[in-house]
Amino acid sequence: MTTLRGFTTVTFFADDLDAARAWYTSVFEQEPYFVRDGAYLEWRVGDHQHEFGLLNSAYAPHRHTGEATGAIIYWAVDDAEAAYQRLLGLGATPHDKPVERGPGYVTASVLDPFGNILGVMRNQHYDDVLALSSPERQDQRGR
DSSP: OOOOOOOOEEEEEESOHHHHHHHHHHHHTSOOSEEETTTEEEEEETTTTEEEEEEEGGGOSSOOOSSOOSOOOEEEOSOHHHHHHHHHHTTOEEEEEEEEEETTEEEEEEEOTTSOEEEEEEEHHHHHHHHHTSHHHHHHHHO
């Protein structure tokens, strides 16, 4: 039996990879760690160093239209409203304004300047799992 163990890389597409690199370098506040000139860029982001890739649209396995389509990947944030406003300030456009989905759960999404949907989410479950994996928590379980 094959078990899905977690996301390894989220890949977005851009026709202008140089502009996308500049924009996402601002979003992540760091340069990509892997660069294949003119084709692909990759960052490691967040608490678990998840991989975020940008692929030149010319190499996409399907047609990239620049219109909002497909799945929305939500990145965990401490404050969805603040993250949403920051992304708008960096040049994204609104996709779905912040909405409380229940206590401890707020989602929002924007369109990046290249037509990809970028979601942010205040997610209590994420915080709970992160707390369980903290070194302090692991020490408590091992005693």
